[in-house]
Amino acid sequence: MTQKQNAVNFELIRKDGRARRGRLTTPRGVIETPVFMPVGTAATVKALKPDDVKELGAQIILANTYHLYLRPGHEVVKKAGGLHTFMHWDRPILTDSGGFQVFSLANLGKITEEGVTFASHIDGSRHLISPEKSMEIQNALGSDIMMAFDECVPYPAERKYTEASVLRTTRWAERCKAVHKDTERQSLFGIIQGGMFADLRRQSAEQITALDLPGYGIGGLSVGEPKEIMYEVLDSCTEYLPQNRPRYLMGVGSPDALLEGVARGVDMFDCVLPTREARHGRAMTRDGSVNLRNAACTEDFGPLDPTCDCYTCRNFSRSYLRHLVMSKEILGATLISIHNLAFLTGLMAEARGAIDENTYASFKSETMRRYYQKTQSFLPEEESFSGF
Numbered sequence: 001m002t003q004k005q006n007a008v009n010f011e012l013i014r015k016d017g018r019a020r021r022g023r024l025t026t027p028r029g030v031i032e033t034p035v036f037m038p039v040g041t042a043a044t045v046k047a048l049k050p051d052d053v054k055e056l057g058a059q060i061i062l063a064n065t066y067h068l069y070l071r072p073g074h075e076v077v078k079k080a081g082g083l084h085t086f087m088h089w090d091r092p093i094l095t096d097s098g099g100f101q102v103f104s105l106a107n108l109g110k111i112t113e114e115g116v117t118f119a120s121h122i123d124g125s126r127h128l129i130s131p132e133k134s135m136e137i138q139n140a141l142g143s144d145i146m147m148a149f150d151e152c153v154p155y156p157a158e159r160k161y162t163e164a165s166v167l168r169t170t171r172w173a174e175r176c177k178a179v180h181k182d183t184e185r186q187s188l189f190g191i192i193q194g195g196m197f198a199d200l201r202r203q204s205a206e207q208i209t210a211l212d213l214p215g216y217g218i219g220g221l222s223v224g225e226p227k228e229i230m231y232e233v234l235d236s237c238t239e240y241l242p243q244n245r246p247r248y249l250m251g252v253g254s255p256d257a258l259l260e261g262v263a264r265g266v267d268m269f270d271c272v273l274p275t276r277e278a279r280h281g282r283a284m285t286r287d288g289s290v291n292l293r294n295a296a297c298t299e300d301f302g303p304l305d306p307t308c309d310c311y312t313c314r315n316f317s318r319s320y321l322r323h324l325v326m327s328k329e330i331l332g333a334t335l336i337s338i339h340n341l342a343f344l345t346g347l348m349a350e351a352r353g354a355i356d357e358n359t360y361a362s363f364k365s366e367t368m369r370r371y372y373q374k375t376q377s378f379l380p381e382e383e384s385f386s387g388f
């Protein structure tokens, strides 16, 4: 039997230390990596038109299987011609498996070998998502990259429970692979779990990569653990992942985590942080986080970030943005979301340039120094939690 072509193909162009410069070719275009993927939870990057998302430099976006399954329903999206047509986005889309939301957002019922039962956070209706169901939903959505259905363990978690969940996640990934037939249209990525246990992460990485999938996600991080632990666990994963496949660190989006992730060989990131922060009136700038509610912005007629050339920074002042935030005008969320996403996509473009020039280590330390010298604590802990 001839091996069917994968929908995506990853080329590792060069390395600078462990940081990787790569290129992911998909049916809907080429993605230069490392890349940050804006999150379009309910088939919309909140407050933005697809044209805005393109203009700010997004190469690929993420959409949530759990949310679209519950509302409007994957069959509706399928009838509309798939997610790309439905939401008018012609660049690549990655869909998550629904696993993370089932474990974090829904009222969790029972986890069995078959799958997970839960009650909808919208209307309390009861559902079962199994690996096969997750594949059916993602297939109907028609995303370019699908994620295998996994069990995301909370932090902290007992070792015994984590051991069992690693094995279950592997069996679920095997079932996802078994029912995934349309490999030329959609690519299936596996997900490494294992909680905060280095040996279980290694075990999960070895089992999941044995499935020879076109890419691998690292799940179950940024779930409330201290950042140092996240970086240690990340180290214990990437070491066991193949060089010729993209690595995707799921649900991580603060500037330091992106830069540390790239330094550890991660290629792809996603997070709701930049758009959620924007809706709270907070902007990411080269010199740290700016809270537009701060009175110092009242008569600041300069741009949010003088080094940024996004639509917002080209046309609006901090004073005006603060006025929008204080007046609760919708445009405030739109303009700050444009800037925050442009900031992170721009940060990744600079990271790619630095890897190309073999200067990633100094780029990272200088960027971190400048960003965090004024930002003592980027966010309260509960808000650094991400993924939906």
Ligand SMILES: [Zn+2]
Pocket: 304, 305, 308, 309, 310, 311, 312, 313, 314, 338, 339, 340, 342
């Ligand atoms: Zn800007």
